[in-house]
């Protein structure tokens with residue numbers, strides 16, 4: 001190990017010592033107790049039925065972005081939806097449900113990475129870069145239409161185009177896209 005590496009290791013160790021996880025554990029405990037009292041105990045018959053079987057009406061594809069909180073945004077209850085979350089909400093296949101929902105969002109880091117990826121990028125063996133290449137067809141569409149626009153506009157359009165691109169590839173009954181704002 002070189003001198004520089006040892007300094008980095010020491011810096012990381014110091015940073016880790018500064019992280020007080022007791023607050024985070026308390027936060028999780030508070031959240032679980034709140035769920036037990038306000039949700040589970042109040043609606044126990046509903047949870048008893050769900051324990052036996054589930055019949056979700058939706059399959060939702062959404063970004064893993066922590067700001068995309070589907071239970072809050074769509075008021076989903078337990079049993080309402082299968083959730084498939086990944087970077088940039090790519091659609092990777094689906095089951096037999098009544099509705100497939102693809103949730104895109106603004107300021108998506110995955111889409112920004114996709115749009116910044118050079119066309120001739122060599123394999124990096126970086127998980128995110130390899131993953132994000134799934135969206136290259138959507139990026140190509142955006143660049144064909146908005147190649148002369150600023151990078152921020154291209155990202156914004158790709159957030160919408162990747163969503164529409166995914167919806168249009170769904171079979172057998174691709175539904176049209178719509179947007180909330």
Ligand SMILES: [Zn+2]
Nearest residue numbers: 063065108109
């Ligand atoms: Zn995202």
